[in-house]
Structures are given as structure tokens and as C-alpha cells.
Amino acid sequence: MDRTAHYTYSAARYLNRLAVEIALGDMSGQPALYFSARLAYPAAEEVEVMNNSQERAKQVLQEEIKKRRGLTIQLPDRGESEEGYFFTEVERVTVIIGVRGRYALPAVRTYPKPLYAAVYAGKVWKAQIPDSNCVTGHFDPLVTTDWYCGSPDCPCKREPYEQRFKRGAQG
Ligand SMILES: [Zn+2]
Numbered sequence: 001m002d003r004t005a006h007y008t009y010s011a012a013r014y015l016n017r018l019a020v021e022i023a024l025g026d027m028s029g030q031p032a033l034y035f036s037a038r039l040a041y042p043a044a045e046e047v048e049v050m051n052n053s054q055e056r057a058k059q060v061l062q063e064e065i066k067k068r069r070g071l072t073i074q075l076p077d078r079g080e081s082e083e084g085y086f087f088t089e090v091e092r093v094t095v096i097i098g099v100r101g102r103y104a105l106p107a108v109r110t111y112p113k114p115l116y117a118a119v120y121a122g123k124v125w126k127a128q129i130p131d132s133n134c135v136t137g138h139f140d141p142l143v144t145t146d147w148y149c150g151s152p153d154c155p156c157k158r159e160p161y162e163q164r165f166k167r168g169a170q171g
Contacts, residue, residue, distance in 0.1 A: 053101035054086045079145040091122030093141040106168030109137030
């Protein structure tokens with residue numbers, strides 16, 4: 001075992017021991033056990049956390065909604081798709097933030113200015129007329145992390161995953 005490997009191994013052992021001690025030291029509640037799970041599986045945890053661009057884009061959107069509309073809101077966390085898109089909602093319309101911080105409205109077919117569309121999501125959604133011939137957009141404004149919307153009549157219900165992903169993320 002070379003020096004670097006040895007240090008890595010020692011650090012991992014130390015963290016595992018620390019996690020076990022914390023878990024044993026406080027058996028009264030879930031947080032200690034949860035903390036130990038985080039230390040044991042740091043890579044799995046990181047996959048589900050927004051990156052810096054997404055954190056920043058989320059803040060910018062909240063600030064713009066405050067500035068342009070005078071509304072103070074905390075954007076909710078609606079999960080993350082397997083491609084790393086962060087899902088949130090503005091006025092019951094799904095807004096997604098890509099890994100580079102780009103905004104998109106999966107349910108809306110076209111919008112020239114993504115930030116504007118996200119700030120006025122309710123209005124932008126209402127302006128859309130449902131059309132089965134379109135390959136982007138949805139019949140329901142809320143889209144889940146597996147790229148389905150809530151409408152049973154929407155074309156997304158008959159599409160495979162890849163097609164639904166394109167429908168939502170590349171609109
Ligand atoms: Zn749909």
C-alpha cells in the first residue's frame with residue numbers, strides 16, 4: 001500500500017469509526033443515524049444535491065420574482081431527474097433548472113426568454129393552447145421528474161422515456 005492509498009484508507013476508517021460513535025452515542029433520534037449514513041455513502045448523497053449553478057439560478061429566480069412582481073416566495077424542491085435537472089414550481093407550473101443553471105418550462109412549448117417565462121410561469125402557461133401535434137410541451141402544467149405530466153390525454157402518456165425527456169427538457 002503506497003502512502004496516498006494509506007492515508008485515504010486511514011481517513012475512511014476514521015470517518016466510519018466517527019460515524020459509528022455518533023450513531024452509538026445518540027440512539028434517541030433519527031438524525032444521528034442519518035448522519036452516519038451520509039458519511040458511509042457520500043457519493044450517493046452528492047448525486048441528489050443541486051450544484052452551484054443551480055443554487056445560484058434558484059436564488060436569481062426568487063430575486064427576479066420579488067423584483068418584477070413583488071412576490072416573496074421560497075421555490076419548492078420537487079426532486080431531480082436522472083439527468084440532473086432540478087425541479088421546482090412557480091404558480092403550479094413546473095420550472096426546471098439544468099446543470100448549467102438554464103431555466104426551462106417542460107409543459108410550455110415555446111418561450112423566447114427562459115427567465116421571463118419562469119418569473120411569469122402562470123401567465124405563460126395560460127397563454128398556451130393544447131395541441132397533440134406538437135413534440136414539445138404538455139397538456140398539464142405540472143411535470144414529474146420522469147417527464148410525465150398529469151393529463152391522461154397528453155401525448156407524453158404514449159411516449160418512451162427518451163422522447164418524454166426531449167419533450168420536457170428541450171422545449
Ligand atoms: Zn404530458
